[in-house]
Amino acid sequence: MTEAGRKRAQRPGSVTIADVAGHAGVAVSTVSYVLSGKRMISETTRQRVLASIRVLGYHPHAGARSLASKRSNVIAMVLPLRSGMHMPVLMRFATAVAITARQHDHDVLLVTADEGPDGLRRLAAGSMVDGLILMDVEWEDPRVPLLRELDLCSVLIGIPSDGTGLTCVDLDFAAAGAACADHLAELGHTRVALLGAPAVVYGRDTGFARRTRAGFLERAAARGIEAAAVPCEDDAASAAGAVRGVLANHPGTTGLAVHNEAAVGHVLAELKALGHKVGRDIAVVAICPEDVAERTSPALSSVLIPAEDLGERAVALLMSKLDGGVAPGETLLAPRLTVRESSGTGQSR
Amino acid sequence: MTEAGRKRAQRPGSVTIADVAGHAGVAVSTVSYVLSGKRMISETTRQRVLASIRVLGYHPHAGARSLASKRSNVIAMVLPLRSGMHMPVLMRFATAVAITARQHDHDVLLVTADEGPDGLRRLAAGSMVDGLILMDVEWEDPRVPLLRELDLCSVLIGIPSDGTGLTCVDLDFAAAGAACADHLAELGHTRVALLGAPAVVYGRDTGFARRTRAGFLERAAARGIEAAAVPCEDDAASAAGAVRGVLANHPGTTGLAVHNEAAVGHVLAELKALGHKVGRDIAVVAICPEDVAERTSPALSSVLIPAEDLGERAVALLMSKLDGGVAPGETLLAPRLTVRESSGTGQSR
DNA sequence: ACGGTTCATCGAAGCGTTTCGACGGATATC
DNA sequence: GATATCCGTCGAAACGCTTCGATGAACCGT
Incomplete structure (x- = not known):
């Protein structure tokens, strides 16, 4: 089979580096070097090759490339x-x-x-x-x-x-937890609490949850304010329960940090339902992405997660x-x- | 360089089909056929090859495979x-x-x-x-x-x-919209409304949003009940506004369908805030994934999205x-x- | 005008698979 | 018992790319 015949037999859209080389009148290796820049190629040849690539719509075959170069990209x-x-x-x-x-x-x-x-x-x-x-x-x-x-x-x-x-x-979740404690302390709160991730997450010892909690509690202790930390599930009923639990077990708590994107809305709702004015008689700060913080009402002070x-x-x-x-x-x-x-x-x- | 020498020079973990063939005492192609099953191989050889593969920890090179077979998997x-x-x-x-x-x-x-x-x-x-x-x-x-x-x-x-x-x-989002209309109608509601996706989604003419809306409105019309449909943004304030808007512009609305996973919580909160008892004096049905429906309070009737x-x-x-x-x-x-x-x-x- | 550089390019040897045709050795057919 | 038929296996040719050493041309200093 002739070279040209072989080429035409393939399905269109399968242009190889040899086709490009042929079209540009250079060797296959030259095309490769134009593409990779691993050797010096004269500007005129470069342009000619690049033009052929564009005209033919060439894209290197990923498999062949990874086979030859040991890099898959x-x-x-x-x-x-x-x-x-x-x-x-x-x-x-x-x-x-x-x-x-x-x-x-x-x-x-x-x-x-x-x-x-x-x-x-x-x-x-x-x-x-x-x-x-x-x-x-x-x-x-x-x-x-x-x-x-x-x-x-x-x-x-x-x-x-x-x-x-x-x-x-x-x-730096420890620092984030600490920042929450600092913020609440600076606002004058003396009893604060952290509503955290679902219990299962602590059970797994997921790094970020434990680091936040540690940072929060340590900083609160260092500043001499009372702090509690409890896990918090994602659903409305559990979140509400967690809020009531904290308020009951730690009476006088006026500052809340929430490290649970899913529950944050439920927490605010429950506080409202209990007759609290968030931002007036109780302060809430969250660790969550920006869009979540901005979508709630009232908008949440937050340490944003820089995903x-x-x-x-x-x-x-x-x-x-x-x-x-x-x-x-x-x-x-x-x-x-x-x-x-x-x-x-x-x-x- | 000897065959063995060449092999040892590579980094460990790079076992090729040739190594397997050598170890099992068969041809390379035989190993390939064992793997692909495209030709008949005797059971004894099969087992021998399979054993070698296991012993050497062979994994085919994806690039080589896709180069030769024109399939990348x-x-x-x-x-x-x-x-x-x-x-x-x-x-x-x-x-x-x-x-x-x-x-x-x-x-x-x-x-x-x-x-x-x-x-x-x-x-x-x-x-x-x-x-x-x-x-x-x-x-x-x-x-x-x-x-x-x-x-x-x-x-x-x-x-x-x-x-x-x-x-x-x-x-079938049209059917889903219709199902919501049916459900509300069968509960006896005669004025219903659909709170939909954010306006931008309708602006894009995204298929699923328009189909749901059409299905909902058509079925409601067919059953002779009054129906409205409004878009609804994702944030708490807008969602609350949408709820109030619907209730104001369509007084007597007692059945609500919500097709917006993000806003569903806000909608329930606002209804509560307005003094409505969801599930008693106003019925809500959502189109959303199961976990969202189950996490709200009260739990939402819903058409689940079978992702x-x-x-x-x-x-x-x-x-x-x-x-x-x-x-x-x-x-x-x-x-x-x-x-x-x-x-x-x-x-x- | 001649070795020694440097520059730009070429040719060919792999890379690890798949797949096709070929080839012995059994087994079945007459 | 020669011939056709299978079955199981082998060898070799792709597949499209990268990379290394080689080669020729142009340039340098002398």
């Missing part, structure tokens, strides 16, 4: 789908990761952790992905030891108990590791507290 | 990240798709549509993916014409205006198309309405 995003996780937040991480990865010329493979360790092994051994981004990392995460065994580049979003040799990024920022950083770190760079072990983003109506000034304490 | 999940979309629902689709795909031995590439049409072209031309699952399809979706041009297998979750030649699955089911079906249809099968053009899932406290019986109408 794909990263895996591993997100365990546990109960108690807040989907909107997760989704924001995910999209930030996806978008940033594209900016670095990588695609994103979605891996739900239901496959378990073998899933990761398969991806690693099959050269499907160059690196891993693990989300929602637990304090004692079963994936962490596997990571060490796997010799694949990875970045964790979240902090495990033993992070040696790993690259982790996260919001986009974290996602971007995670990808950037992974890319630098893939290029042979070294990455810091742990990156903690400082919390920023935004004051809104729910903890305005001028309230009786 | 990866599908793309395209989800546009528009405002007004409800993340928890989207996420449930996404995970259902991911899990089902794995059951069919495929991985899932996450594609946010921010890249636009060129992103899809790149994936198609680069043989990165075998097929496409498009989520959140609009009535006049710009991706639809592209799909026709692309000659890639695809399945849409959602219904576009012109679905000829395409495979679509979705909840998992839709995701599974979409993947199953895609797989059958990839295997050369034919797929139905349009699959509409019948809605199921579950009655809960918010529209109990025994209420004064």
